[in-house]
Amino acid sequence: MDYVLALDLGGTKIYSALVGSGDQIIKKDVRPTEAAQGKEKVIANILASLEAVIPSRSRQDGLIAGIGVGAPGPLDSRSGTIFFAPNLEWQNVNLKEILENALGYPVFLENDANLAALGEYLYGAGQGHEDMVFITVSTGVGGGLVLGGEIYSGAFGGAGEIGHLVVAPDGPLCPCGNRGCLEAVASGRALKRKALDLIAAGKGRRILELAGGEPEGVEAPVITRVGHAGDPEARALLAEAGRYLGLAIGNIANLLNPSLFIIGGGVARGAGKLLLGPARAEAELRVFPALRDFLKIVPGALRGRAGVLGAAAFARRKLRFNHREELANGHKAQDQS
């Protein structure tokens, strides 16, 4: 089969890849998104990143069949419009059209966490689990649903926004404008904010030390490192985030009864059991007792590659589907003549 391009557009980094069959990444490019510099700069970075993985002779040879793109949503996969991406400060941007016009390949856009879920389902920790939920804990919190072996994106493309499940009704403000969303209490950004609150209150001495004595240096990886070194304050921050994550998992388990929850994302990876332990305990406490035995929570297996591998698989699925449609329409036209 032809190669496909895959793009995972995140709030902090852009990951592009040239993908062969299955999970074979032939070439990749990772660079900063630079979201603070505005939409035009981000689009220029996306194009430069994709160009970096396109083999030089591929344009003449027709080697590349299409591009799968994972972007923060909610978005309309069909038209290719990103409705609202608070971390990029984008509203109603038709990324599909922009990329198709610039590169000349068909583009298939889907929510980034949905594609990471598909990647884990096909090639990672979710293999064999036709009904599974993926949650990514990184700068923000995202979620993706695979139900019956397919991405479930809902009637209007907005399903799976697990980061915006409200778990603390009077909690802190979320970038989406609501209060107490999972993202506002369990993301890397939330951990940073809570650590800075501690420091402002004259506490969190070891977190501040590892941040080089500067509050600006406090980031989620610093907190998880201090936590692994045994600092009780850092551990308490991670445990609190984990409990909120578990609360959300318990609720989702009651709604969907999936056979697996996969927790991915840089912050979850860094924190490991300091986050997943409390999450598991809280989820077991919250899930409907009859469903407790089905609760299975594991870390992601693909690390940063879940998004691009899912994007590549999504593009291939869409290309195959379009090809079948064309064939079917061709037969119909022949039958009528």
Ligand SMILES: [Zn+2]
């Ligand atoms: Zn929110």
